[in-house]
Amino acid sequence: MRIIGGYFKGKKILVPKDKETRPLKDLTKESIFNVLNHSNKFKVNIENSIVLDLFSGVGSFGIECLSRGAEHVTFVENYSGVLPILKKNLSNLKITNKYEVIDQNLLSNFNFEIILKKFDIIFLDPPYKEKKLNSLIDNIYDNKILKNNGLLIIHRHKKEKDQFSKNFKILEQRQYGISKILFGTLN
Template identity: 60%
Template sequence: MRIISGYLKGKKILQPLDKTTRPLKDITKEAIFNIITHSNKFSVELDNSKVLDLFCGVGSFGVECLSRGAKYVTFVENYSKTLNILKQNIQNFKLKDKCEIITDNIFDESFLNNSTFKYEIIFLDPPYKENKVSQLLSNLFLKEILTDNGIIILHRHKKSVENFPLNFKILEEKIYGLSKVYFGILS
């Protein structure tokens, strides 16, 4: 896996050796950034944005955001084997001053209670078998951490059937190989 664009373009991202973590494929990642840049269904700027990367794994999405001009990324991961690789990637790319790592339980009600940021982009890439996505979206809505023009991007398996909360409005839905990507807002 590599960084596709920006000042870190072409650099390799360290990957886990075990199969517990599912890396975001380059083709899906590239398609997501093309939609962020060119969609007429929403308007979010990556330059100088703050990004929340939930279930971030080794950080490939957040690192890509930083490479393309994002101001700051909050990485959220709590699987220890993946967390160590995430830390190595951040160190290798000298990104410590542009990010933070949170290891809290994403589904805990107190998650992000002390957040000082509002985010332009929230990226969720939970395990395909994770069935509490609706609960997480509801919690994010209650936390009011998405900016007014912000976007939520959710990566799922193309055959998954989601029961989204009523306050999650899907603006765009795309399928890439085995992946389905939702672009939405909380209202």
């Protein structure tokens, strides 16, 4: 797995040996960034953006944002089998002031109030079988951490039949292989 664009293009991203984590495939990642760059349904500029990468795993989405000029990325991950790999991937970039890692469980009453930023992009990539997405979306909405013109991106398995919170408005949806990507905003 590699960084596919920007300043760190071609740099390798380490992945875990176990199968508990599902790193974002390069094709899916490339497709997400193509939509971000070319959609006429929303305008989000990665360059100089503030990004929140939830269920970060090895950090491939957030690292790609850093490579493409994001101002800052906050990674939230707590799985002990992948957290050291995420930190190693970030230290390999040799930048320190453009990111932070929060080691907390998002599904156990995560308190978004500890995050003192508002985000241009929030990427939500939970385990495919996770069903508590609406409480996370509502928590994001209630804490007003997504900017008014910000974008919430959700990565799911294409066969999942999620019923999303009324606070999430889907602007665009794409399928790539077994993945489905939802681009939306919060009402």
